[in-house]
Amino acid sequence: DVKVTQSSRYLVKRTGEKVFLECVQDMDHENMFWYRQDPGLGLRLIYFSYDVKMKEKGDIPEGYSVSREKKERFSLILESASTNQTSMYLCASSTPYRGLNEQYFGPGTRLTVT
Amino acid sequence: AQSVAQPEDQVNVAEGNPLTVKCTYSVSGNPYLFWYVQYPNRGLQFLLKYITGDNLVKGSYGFEAEFNKSQTSFHLKKPSALVSDSALYFCAVSSGSSNTGKLIFGQGTTLQVKP
Numbered sequence: 127d128v129k130v131t132q133s134s135r136y137l138v139k140r141t142g143e144k145v146f147l148e149c150v151q152d153m154d155h156e157n158m159f160w161y162r163q164d165p166g167l168g169l170r171l172i173y174f175s176y177d178v179k180m181k182e183k184g185d186i187p188e189g190y191s192v193s194r195e196k197k198e199r200f201s202l203i204l205e206s207a208s209t210n211q212t213s214m215y216l217c218a219s220s221t222p223y224r225g226l227n228e229q230y231f232g233p234g235t236r237l238t239v240t
Numbered sequence: 241a242q243s244v245a246q247p248e249d250q251v252n253v254a255e256g257n258p259l260t261v262k263c264t265y266s267v268s269g270n271p272y273l274f275w276y277v278q279y280p281n282r283g284l285q286f287l288l289k290y291i292t293g294d295n296l297v298k299g300s301y302g303f304e305a306e307f308n309k310s311q312t313s314f315h316l317k318k319p320s321a322l323v324s325d326s327a328l329y330f331c332a333v334s335s336g337s338s339n340t341g342k343l344i345f346g347q348g349t350t351l352q353v354k355p
Contacts, residue, residue, distance in 0.1 A: 130283070157341045166249070168330060168347040169284075176341075184342075216283055220341045228274055229343060231283035 129153070130232035132217055138238045145204040147235050149217030156222045158200035159229065160184075160192065163214040175200055176222060207239045242267045244333050246346035253321045253353055261316040261349045263331030273314040274332040274343065275305055284330060290314060301325070321353045 133148035151158065157176050161169040161184075171184030173192040181192050189211060193201045200219075204211055214236050218229040243266045253259045265271055272291055276284040288299025295307045305316045314331060328350050332343040 135281075159342075161345075166347055169345040171342065174342060218284075222341050227341065228286040228289055229284075229341070230286070231276075233283045234281070236281075 130217055130219055130230050132215075132232040132235050134235050135233060136236050136238075138240065139204075139207050140240055141208060143204075143207050143239075145207050145237065145239075147202040147204075147215055147217075147237070149200045149202070149219075149232055150198055151200075151217075151219040151230070152198065153219060153230065154197065155219035155230075156197070157220045157229075158194065159218040159220075160190075160200065160202045161216045161218065162186070163216055163234070169216065172202065207237075209239050211237065212239045213237060242333060242335060242344045244331050244344050244346040246329075246331055246349045248349050249347075250350045250352060253351070255323050255353055255355050256320050259318050259321040259325070259351065259353070261329050261331075261351060263314045263316065263346060264312050265314060265331070265333045266312065267333050267335045267344075269335045271312075271314075272334045273305070273307060274334075275299065275303070275314075275316050276330045276332065277301075278328040278330065278348075280327075287316070287329075321351075323353050323355055326351055326353045 130151045159174040160172040175181045175194045191203045217232040220229040221227045245264045274289045275287040290297045290307045298304045331346040
């Protein structure tokens, strides 16, 4: 069974802290994605990666960075957390064949920044 | 630019009745369309997709969706709703001209099925 795991289900951080969100997939997928989910706004893409050490900005990359040193792991970094980054963060992975393949999602990390 | 619209924030239906969750899209090139479901405090689960071929697509848990090219719609349907179908539903689209696998998601529709 396919699996995407995220390091924490719930996380509480203080303003200004550096925050790491980790995502691991066991399906040997090339593509990995980070989204944030906010009520009424759906899912918005923060960053995605189509290969190791490769990344591209999504729709809302400001205040975030990413790292992909190994194929199975994709990290989202909040360099200096702010209260407007309080949200649900979802990681996903897929194979790259011309967008035909569905994305598989992790359970999400609910981040609260106080 | 690609976009997806789910015109209803919430859909209410009685158990046993048919349900429809609406989705319209805008994309250049051939659309690849997806439906996902999210149960409380969980990630998204894939329900079904349309790539090509038959306009009626069948998916998990008895759901189906109808692709209508002229109306640029991809509505999710189920003949008989269950209370356990209550969840948040997302429609998503990617373009055949894209090689990245990126999806554009709608804002989501909450389905409430009452006993």
